[in-house]
Amino acid sequence: xxxxIDAAKCTGCGTCYKTCGLDVFRIDTNQDTLSPCMAxxxxxxxxxxxxxxxxxxxxxxxxxxxxxxxxFPAITGRVCxxxxxxxxxxxxxxxxxxxxxxEQFLGDYDLHDAPLRPAVRHLAHIAVAGSGPAGLSCxxxxxxxxxxxxxxxxxxxxxxxxxxxxxxxxxxxSVIEAQINKLKALGVRFxxxxxxxxxxxxxxxxxxxxxxxxxxxxxxxxxxxxxxxxGENLRGVFHGVEFLxxxxxxxxxxxxxxxxxxxxxxxVVGGGDVAMDAAxxxxxxxxxxxxxxxxxxxxxxxxxxxxxxxxxxxxxIINTGQGVAEVCEKDGRVRGINTRRCLSVWDENHAFRPxxxxxxxxxxxxxxxxxxxxxxxxxxxxxELEKASPARLKVDPVTFGTSLWNVFAAGDAVxxxxxxxxxxxxxxxxxxxxxxxxxxxxxxxxxKRAGWRxxxxxxxx
Numbered sequence: 001x002x003x004x005i006d007a008a009k010c011t012g013c014g015t016c017y018k019t020c021g022l023d024v025f026r027i028d029t030n031q032d033t034l035s036p037c038m039a040x041x042x043x044x045x046x047x048x049x050x051x052x053x054x055x056x057x058x059x060x061x062x063x064x065x066x067x068x069x070x071x072f073p074a075i076t077g078r079v080c081x082x083x084x085x086x087x088x089x090x091x092x093x094x095x096x097x098x099x100x101x102x103e104q105f106l107g108d109y110d111l112h113d114a115p116l117r118p119a120v121r122h123l124a125h126i127a128v129a130g131s132g133p134a135g136l137s138c139x140x141x142x143x144x145x146x147x148x149x150x151x152x153x154x155x156x157x158x159x160x161x162x163x164x165x166x167x168x169x170x171x172x173x174s175v176i177e178a179q180i181n182k183l184k185a186l187g188v189r190f191x192x193x194x195x196x197x198x199x200x201x202x203x204x205x206x207x208x209x210x211x212x213x214x215x216x217x218x219x220x221x222x223x224x225x226x227x228x229x230x231g232e233n234l235r236g237v238f239h240g241v242e243f244l245x246x247x248x249x250x251x252x253x254x255x256x257x258x259x260x261x262x263x264x265x266x267x268v269v270g271g272g273d274v275a276m277d278a279a280x281x282x283x284x285x286x287x288x289x290x291x292x293x294x295x296x297x298x299x300x301x302x303x304x305x306x307x308x309x310x311x312x313x314x315x316x317i318i319n320t321g322q323g324v325a326e327v328c329e330k331d332g333r334v335r336g337i338n339t340r341r342c343l344s345v346w347d348e349n350h351a352f353r354p355x356x357x358x359x360x361x362x363x364x365x366x367x368x369x370x371x372x373x374x375x376x377x378x379x380x381x382x383x384e385l386e387k388a389s390p391a392r393l394k395v396d397p398v399t400f401g402t403s404l405w406n407v408f409a410a411g412d413a414v415x416x417x418x419x420x421x422x423x424x425x426x427x428x429x430x431x432x433x434x435x436x437x438x439x440x441x442x443x444x445x446x447x448k449r450a451g452w453r454x455x456x457x458x459x460x461x
Contacts, residue, residue, distance in 0.1 A: 043422075043424055050063075051099075071141070127151075127152060129152050129219065133424045134220065135220075136159075137426070138216045139151050144186065149188045152196050165244050198383055218411045220413065225373055231327030265364075267292075268293070269292075272303050290315065292316055292318045322339045322341060342356055391416065408430035410423075
């Protein structure tokens, strides 16, 4: 017989009130105590609350509760690594709640229903540069707050890496399109084939001249990192992000990737999720044999375990602890790679500095090589914004304002490459809230604020 409830351990399973004959238990879905799963979620979604609402049969209310923090559950339910399940309190009893599947169910529940427009409408127009998960998230929360929002996208269709970087077998285009339609129903405008920034179609200064009161920069990580090994520029060498974009853009793979060897041997270099996607895509595009080489041992591979398992299920051969020394050439194109044993990936300061045993070498035949060893943001279009590193923008830790007044930044361009749910959470942070301030100097702390309508951590105005 259950006679007490420890709120800190409650998972919202509903067992207590479903089994109590006296009907004395009720679950408070608005608790101050963080559940372990909620504390792990990058977006801070109240998993316990919407799970409890589902247990009570309030599906629509559960979906709305979930979308308070994550507006795109139909997307994250398909591509999120669901670290929340690792911390689920229920796993100490029998097994973790299948949070990922429930999230997808709630996302699909009203996927094609148009959201209601907010009653409040502001006059200040906001521009969002980039339509990846961070840009779409920022646009969603701004539009929900009543701001007129225009999203600028350099590619022909909105979606960013969701549309062009994640294979269709993981995230169907119809799901992305449905989420875009929800944004349009909120009043968000999309302008595609328009690149924002210096040397682009519209500069940041021109956006302000056109009446935009604030700009959120969310370019994502659209560039593949180079390995800088001999032979990397040969015909038949591809790079992860560009390879996945070409594979998803064109139905005819021969026209999109003319050097891709259907029926041949493909080598993928890298141990992350992009490498796994590239390997699986290569297999599904007709490669006869796909081998993957990465520096890390299997326990240290950066890819999520379920993605590694998916790659193996597709027939991908994974070789760990090996790095590429050079790409071999014959008649001007790829014919294989030479490898060397990797002794360690990180130095004592945890900086990326691999050490190799040059005496332990190997060779793999290949008709194509795909380097998927990391991603970076293309910040060349924003020379006026201060950088935290060559691939990351420097922002205020509270307001996410950049070095330019009224220009904010969000997503991978701020944090570095991260998951979709982390980018969605990042896109929410620069959005306005009811606790906001227009002052350049905080009246409570006396410190200067670098931006417009900032969330105030001290007091509500």
